[in-house]
Amino acid sequence: MTTTAGSTVAGPSPAGRLTIDGLGKHYSGDVFAMRGATLDVAPGEAVAVVGASGCGKSTLLRLVAGFESPTEGRVLLDGRPVTGPGPDRGVVFQDYGLFPWLTVRENIAYGIRRRGVGRREALGQAAEHAETVGLGRFVDAYPHALSGGMQQRVGIARVLALHPSVLLMDEPLGALDALTRRQMQDELVAIRQRVSTTVVLVTHSIDEAVYLADRVVVMSGGAAHGVPGHVRDVVPVDLGDQRDTASPEFRAIAQHIGHHVHTPVRDGEIAA
CATH class of the missing domain: 3.40.50.300 (P-loop containing nucleotide triphosphate hydrolases)
Structure with a gap:
């Protein structure tokens, strides 16, 4: 920790x-x-x-x-x-389940924030996980602007950001x-x-x-x-x-x- x-x-x-x-x-x-x-x-x-x-x-x-x-x-x-x-245990479903009013960075940060991490730190971690799934250039995009594959990558990054075993x-x-x-x-x-x-x-x-x-x-x-x-x-x-x-x-x-x-x-x- x-x-x-x-x-x-x-x-x-x-x-x-x-x-x-x-x-x-x-x-x-x-x-x-x-x-x-x-x-x-x-x-x-x-x-x-x-x-x-x-x-x-x-x-x-x-x-x-x-x-x-x-x-x-x-x-x-x-x-x-x-x-x-x-x-x-992190779960990724077929349905992307993204919040349409949040950016890629904010969607990934959502679970991190729920764990009590401050906004600035959570957004920084989210950007790193966006890079992990190849979405570093799209951290400020909204889900409607992403392809299906890119949206699923956001869903995967959101789970990985919680460091499941x-x-x-x-x-x-x-x-x-x-x-x-x-x-x-x-x-x-x-x-x-x-x-x-x-x-x-x-x-x-x-x-x-x-x-x-x-x-x-x-x-x-x-x-x-x-x-x-x-x-x-x-x-x-x-x-x-x-x-x-x-x-x-x-x-x-x-x-x-x-x-x-x-x-x-x-x-x-x-x-x-």
């Missing part, structure tokens, strides 16, 4: 270790939305979660974020139980056109190289998952299939930092994941 101009300012948090232990969630009816999910995410690791609609991807993310409580099992962050939302992303690029989405994937890779944090990303795109993650979690099932959503496979992505989406190695991993995503749930299949 450092103190500037009478305000206490949090420094960068170390990347967190996330432990998902036998996690399950029951809403209504006879079938769990998700059950038996178990996963260990190492500090600084990026994990992508893929699967058909209704398999429990977003449920898993909401439980890790603390927005909902599990019916069974638990989530641990650095060995401590997650019992609700907290500043150690785990960054949770729920379809953050889903609303973008194909070209902008590809550019933002590269931007996310660059941001991750500059900012050390643990990442859990939910996406419907298998190629995006392989491009961005160290491991890909494949979920299956869900109420529509009559069995709980569960982890079917965890696929390592051993491709290094430079990933060519057209390479045979990349395509082989994507096809392996696609096979698991699109293969119907087997009779008697249970959570891993």
Whole structure:
């Protein structure tokens, strides 16, 4: 912790270790939305979660974020139980959620100010985080003047400014056109190289998952299939930092994941 101009300012948090232990969630009816999910995410690791609609991807993310409580099992962050939302977990949604009456700098500074940091210091920190996501020249622009990809970068910077030890992303690029989405994937890779944090990303795109993650979690099932959503496979992505989406190695991993995503749930299949 450092103190500037009478305000206490949090420094960068170390990347967190996330432990998902036998996690399950029951809403209504006879079938769990998700059950038996178990996963260990190492500090600084990026994990992508893929699967058909209704398999429990977003449920898993909401439980890790603390927005909902599990019916069974638990989530641990650095060995401590997650019992609700907290500043150690930052969440980026598909909806940018920016305040249209605030500039880029002011949008990023909003959460910093809520932590008791003075306006001048908060705006200074916000400008630094705008640089981190490549928006240094646009700190005084308003959201309506930005493209969709730029607005999402503001949303990411606003979360990173709070120094979470785990960054949770729920379809953050889903609303973008194909070209902008590809550019933002590269931007996310660059941001991750500059900012050390643990990442859990939910996406419907298998190629995006392989491009961005160290491991890909494949979920299956869900109420529509009559069995709980569960982890079917965890696929390592051993491709290094430079990933060519057209390479045979990349395509082989994507096809392996696609096979698991699109293969119907087997009779008697249970959570891993």
